[in-house]
Amino acid sequence: MSFIEYSDLIQDxxxxxxxxxxxxxxxxxxxxGAQTQTRFGVIRHSTDLIGQRYGSKVxxxxxxxxxxxxxxxxxxxxxxxxxxxxxxxxxxxxxxxMLELKPGSVVCESGTGSGSLSHAILRTIAPTGHLHTVxxxxxxxxxxxxxxxxxxxxxxxxxxxxxxxxDGFGVTGVADAVFLDIPSPWEAVGHAKxxxxxxxGRLCSFSPCIEQVQRTCxxxxxxxxxxxxxxxxxxxxxxxxxxxxxxxxxxPDSSSSFSQAPEEAPPSAAPNPAPLKIKTTTLPxxxxxxxxxxxxxxxxxx
Amino acid sequence: MxxxxxxxxxxxxxxxxxxxxxxxxxxxxxxxxxxxxxxFEKQWILLDNVVGHLYSTTFEIASGxxxxxxxxxxxxxxxxxxxxxxxxxxxxxxxxSQKLTRDDIETMKEQGLKNEEIIQQLIDNSSTFxxxxxxxxxxxxxxxxxxxxxxxxxxxxxxxxLAMMYHGxxxxxxxxxxxxxxxxxxxxxxIHAGSKVLVFETCAGLVLGAIMERMGGYGSVIQxxxxxxxxxxxxxxxxxxAHFHDMLHEFPxxxxxxxxxxxxxxxxKDPTAEEKDLNAAAEQEQxxxxxxxxxxxxxxxxxxxxxGDDAGQDQEKLERExxxxxxxxxxxxxxxxxxxxxxxxxxLLEASNADGLVxxxxxxxxxxxxxxxxxxxxxxxxxxxxxxxxxxxxCYTKLKEQGGTVNLMLTDTWLRHYQxxxxxxxxxxxxxxxxxxxxxxxxxxxxxxxxxxxPPAEEPAPKRQKVKDSEx
Numbered sequence: 001m002s003f004i005e006y007s008d009l010i011q012d013x014x015x016x017x018x019x020x021x022x023x024x025x026x027x028x029x030x031x032x033g034a035q036t037q038t039r040f041g042v043i044r045h046s047t048d049l050i051g052q053r054y055g056s057k058v059x060x061x062x063x064x065x066x067x068x069x070x071x072x073x074x075x076x077x078x079x080x081x082x083x084x085x086x087x088x089x090x091x092x093x094x095x096x097x098m099l100e101l102k103p104g105s106v107v108c109e110s111g112t113g114s115g116s117l118s119h120a121i122l123r124t125i126a127p128t129g130h131l132h133t134v135x136x137x138x139x140x141x142x143x144x145x146x147x148x149x150x151x152x153x154x155x156x157x158x159x160x161x162x163x164x165x166x167d168g169f170g171v172t173g174v175a176d177a178v179f180l181d182i183p184s185p186w187e188a189v190g191h192a193k194x195x196x197x198x199x200x201g202r203l204c205s206f207s208p209c210i211e212q213v214q215r216t217c218x219x220x221x222x223x224x225x226x227x228x229x230x231x232x233x234x235x236x237x238x239x240x241x242x243x244x245x246x247x248x249x250x251x252p253d254s255s256s257s258f259s260q261a262p263e264e265a266p267p268s269a270a271p272n273p274a275p276l277k278i279k280t281t282t283l284p285x286x287x288x289x290x291x292x293x294x295x296x297x298x299x300x301x302x
Numbered sequence: 303m304x305x306x307x308x309x310x311x312x313x314x315x316x317x318x319x320x321x322x323x324x325x326x327x328x329x330x331x332x333x334x335x336x337x338x339x340x341x342f343e344k345q346w347i348l349l350d351n352v353v354g355h356l357y358s359t360t361f362e363i364a365s366g367x368x369x370x371x372x373x374x375x376x377x378x379x380x381x382x383x384x385x386x387x388x389x390x391x392x393x394x395x396x397x398x399s400q401k402l403t404r405d406d407i408e409t410m411k412e413q414g415l416k417n418e419e420i421i422q423q424l425i426d427n428s429s430t431f432x433x434x435x436x437x438x439x440x441x442x443x444x445x446x447x448x449x450x451x452x453x454x455x456x457x458x459x460x461x462x463x464l465a466m467m468y469h470g471x472x473x474x475x476x477x478x479x480x481x482x483x484x485x486x487x488x489x490x491x492x493i494h495a496g497s498k499v500l501v502f503e504t505c506a507g508l509v510l511g512a513i514m515e516r517m518g519g520y521g522s523v524i525q526x527x528x529x530x531x532x533x534x535x536x537x538x539x540x541x542x543x544a545h546f547h548d549m550l551h552e553f554p555x556x557x558x559x560x561x562x563x564x565x566x567x568x569x570x571k572d573p574t575a576e577e578k579d580l581n582a583a584a585e586q587e588q589x590x591x592x593x594x595x596x597x598x599x600x601x602x603x604x605x606x607x608x609x610g611d612d613a614g615q616d617q618e619k620l621e622r623e624x625x626x627x628x629x630x631x632x633x634x635x636x637x638x639x640x641x642x643x644x645x646x647x648x649x650l651l652e653a654s655n656a657d658g659l660v661x662x663x664x665x666x667x668x669x670x671x672x673x674x675x676x677x678x679x680x681x682x683x684x685x686x687x688x689x690x691x692x693x694x695x696x697c698y699t700k701l702k703e704q705g706g707t708v709n710l711m712l713t714d715t716w717l718r719h720y721q722x723x724x725x726x727x728x729x730x731x732x733x734x735x736x737x738x739x740x741x742x743x744x745x746x747x748x749x750x751x752x753x754x755x756x757p758p759a760e761e762p763a764p765k766r767q768k769v770k771d772s773e774x
Contacts, residue, residue, distance in 0.1 A: 005496055006657050008679065017710050019746075055680025056745045067708055067746045069680040090715060094482055095487035100460045103495040103518025123494045124516065134681060199313050200358060217722045230720040233482050238691065238712040238739075240698045279695055284749045293720065297514060301313075301356060 001054070002152040003071055003119055004126040008050045010068065015150060017069040017079055018043070018058075027079040029150065040064025069255065071151070073119040083140050086116035087181065090235040091291055096124055098296050099177040099202045103128055108175045108195045110134035111166035111182055115144045121179075122153045132171050132195075134164045169195040180205040181292075184196040184286070185212065186219035189252045193223050193299055200301045208292045216295055225297035232293055238281035247273040307485035313356050315456060321352075322463050324450055324455040331539040333599045339367060342454060357458040365414060372453055385484030387433040400425040409756055417450035437726060461488075461541050466507050467736075468536065476505040476536075477664050479688050480737025482717045484509065486518055487660060490742040491685045495520035497657035498650065500669055500677055502526040502555065504663040506534030509687075513660060514546055524551045524647055524656070526558070526674060528665065553647040555744060558673050655679045663688035667741075668697045672704070680747040687738055694741040701743070710743040 001007050001016040010016055010106035014030045020038060026204040028036050028043070030050060036043045041062030043049065048058045068110060075091050085096070095117065101107065105125045112118055121131050135141040150156040160170045165184060167174070168191030178192040178201070185205040192203055203225065205216050213230055220228050249272045271302040315321060315334065323330045323342050330341050334353060339346045347367040352359070354644040361369035387393075402424060410420050424446055425431050431439060457463055471650040473479075478571035487509070491498060493516040501523060510525055514537065517523065525532050532552045553561075560566040625632050656677045661667050667686045675684060684707075688694050692713050701707050714739060 004494060004677070008655075019744075021708075053680060053747060055744075057747060057749070068681075069708075069744060069746070072683065074490065074492065074683070074696065089489060093485040096489060097462055097465070097481070097485035100462050102515050103520060121487065125493070127495055127520065128518075150530075199310070199356070213720070213722055214724070214727060218724075228722070230722045232716075232718045232720070233340075234716040234718075236714050236716065238714070240695050240712055265654065277473070279699065281691065281695060295722075298358075300358060 001071060003073060003076070004123050004153055004156070004237075006054075008053055010052050010054060012050055015071050016049060017071050017075045019045060019069050019144070019271070020068040021066070022148070023078075025069070025074065025075060025079045028196075031228045038064075038066060056154075066194040073116075073123045076119050077116045078087070080114055080116060082114055083143065084111075085115045088116070088235075088291065090233050091206065091294065092117055094231075094233045095179060095204050095230050096142060098145065098180065099204055100293070101125055101129075101177060101250060105129045105176045106132075106174050106197075107109060108132045108134070108169040108171065108178045108192070110169065110180060110188065110277045111136065112141065112144050112159060113181065114140075115147055116158065117179065117181070118148075119151070119153070120186045122148075122156050123252070126153070126156055129156065133157060133164055134158065134169055134171050136161065136163045144276055164191060167191075173198055176201045178203045180216075184213070184215075186215040189216065189223050189225075190220040193225075193302075196299050198233065198302060202300050203297045203299060206292045207295070208290070213295055214295045220297045224302075226300050227298040228295065229297070230293050230295045232290070234289065234291075236283060236287060238283060240279070240281050241284075242277055244275045244277050246275045249273065310356060313458075315352050315355055315357060315359075317353050320537075321349075321357075322457040322458055322459045322467065323347075324457050324463075325451060325453065327470065329457075329463060329470065331467060332483065333538075336561055337464050341441065347454065352456050355456070357456060360455045363452050363454060367515050369454065380388060381422070385432045386434060386436040386439055389538060390433075390438070393430050393433055397426055399430040400533060403430070417447070417452050420450050421446045435529055437735065442689040461515045461540075464508060464536065464539055465512065468506065469734075472506075472658065477662060477687070478736070478738055479505055479509070479662060480715075480734055482513055482715050483687065483737040483740065486713075486715060486740055487662070487685045487687060488512055490683060490740065491658045491660050491662070492657060492683045493517065497521045498655070499523050499658040500526060500651075500656045500674055501659075502528075502661045502663055502674060504528070505536065506718065507532075507534040507538070509536075509662045510550075511537040511540040511542075514542060514550065515540060517549065519543070519546045521547045521657075522551060522650060526553050526555045528663075529554050551647040552643065553649060553651060553671075554644075555673075557644075557648075561651060562673075562676065566648055570770055574663070583718065651677050657682050659684035660687075661685070664689075666696075667693050668700060671697050671741075672700060675706070675745065678745045680745050682745050682746065683742065685740055686739055689738045691739045694739050697741050703754055705744045706745060706748040710748050712738045712739065712741050 001011065012030060016028050016030055018026050018036070020026065024092060027212065032046050032050065036045070038060055041060030041064055042123050043058060043060055046178045049068060052058065053262065054068060056068055057065050058068050059065045065279050077086065077089055080086070101121060101124045103125060106129055107121050107125060109118060109121065109131060110133065110198050112133040116132055118131060125131065135144065138161050139161050145159050148151060148157050162170065164182060165187040172194050174197065175195045178195060180188055183186060185207060202273065207213050207216065217228050219231065317334055317336060319334050321332060323332060323335060325343055328343060330342050332349070334349050339348055344361060344682045345367065347363055347369060349369070352361060353367045355371060360372045364370050407420065410423065429609060431442065434442065462481070465484050466478045469481050493513050495518050497517070498521055499513055501510050501513055510523065513523055556568055575633055654677050657679065659674055659678055661670050661674070663670065667688050671686050678684060686694065686697060698710055698712055701710060717737065718733050721728055721730055
């Protein structure tokens, strides 16, 4: 396994995603002799995981079973240990497309945070691209380096432990795209510009508050960025379910009673009309209404 | 300087390139051909002059439609006005505030006045302009600028630009697939270099092109197509390098049942039997529906010109002559080629180990999904787009009945754009009503297809039942 390449069989040292049912997943580091507790019982790695095919059903000690899935950035996003607030797949998808990421892209990112977006970027720019990511929090930077190694994507990424607003990205003139998810992105716009290729590139800044967006847009315009656009994407999840709706009883129908009464069963037994069953979707009572504003811009050739 | 020019080579516009024209938020994809006029935003333009310039250059449209690179980019201050009102209490709409008539403006245009000059004239002749608030003045100028704008920017095509272009210009052709929805599809489908992806789309090739861009020429894409041949107009707009087409395969969806049943003929099982192919050619002709041949050949031609680039037209002529000389021969070769392609695609499919499945079409997705999902390996993502939620509800229900999938999600996204200006920040007044719906999920091994040697604990029946509840 690797986050950038599918393989069929689970091997020692892999990170596997255990699907516990109903959108509940957890990431497991596969090791000979190791065990993982789930609410369905114990999974023994040596016998239950290693050598099995990804996607198999694994029976746990209590007789319950789970599915073991190949890791993807999307599954990792819902399974990863949070060290910060993270970006979710809906925003990540938009960022990836609007930054025009593809195999070979060179990307700068800050902060690295919990690495949710980083994994998605690495998946998209592999096998020839590179990610330069900057995280000013030392422990978080160290932790994410460790994860990249475990996930076998460390050859595609450089983590720098520095303050992007003061020290920039540690590279100049190489990036096709820059992503900023920091409290004061306007202070990093200059560094972002310096990190980007001479012939131009794309920038994105993620901010929860509109005041941050305003200052960022101003900074982008001042620095000569073009096509400055701010947008917001929201995901709606529809629950598919059958719904049964009663029909009211209008009482005996005088016009049809003449024709009906003689042929059919006793009128007194006429039950309420049969309820109607429809297949529909319902929306959750509450849903995430805001994650952050995404501001995109193009750096022109300089 | 010489070295600089070398650096820029790949960023220069060349003849035969597929480009995108942009003005404001309007895009149009065209191919650069000498002396060919294209119409953009109600203006005829000639693209000859853009060749050799760098991508993202903005051009001014001169008389006769020729383009001149725009010199000074920022001339915003040319229409600076200092006097402004505070509110609109004294502004009356009498329809007489503008003293210039339509004819006056037309004459100015004919005289070849620059758009800034025309706008200045409009401002000078507007009796209410100085009474407007600063913001209203700004808005007025912006509106007029948009109207008399006479520039066009030449962009290198990307998935972002083309998806926005199709959504803006021809949403009907792409089943109203909005660009943020396309973005979700690429991510949910885990589209990346090196994988083997199945695609069924009737979105003019936009979805296919988007997938190919994300795969960067690594791996393989098998396009399942309905009818006579795959539609790839959108793919060509991307202007992919020739080697990208090596990863692209096609397979007619009408042969899926035969393939699954193992009865697919056409030499798929035995690709080396080439002598047989010639003999079978005559038969084949009858077997293939008429439409297939008719639609198939222009598609092939288009592919030909795409790789041949500038020599394309000449080649086409030559080919036409050749065809007249040896029509039968040509057809045989073509059929052979087609069969070889079919065999290659069938071989890729037969292994049933595809890494991803993307469906976006105007067909009912249910049968397509249930048919094609069989070609996926376990633990692989699939994503189905539909303009209508109801079709996906059916897919969801069928998949739940059938099993073999987890993480089923029926979703749609809202997309909201913002105007961000000092003291005037708010959501844009207009937003898209709907960009379609997605059903996504992950395949898992079904009980039947589990490897025979699957070690311990094939669980006893009662236990199995117990857990079924937890699966949902």
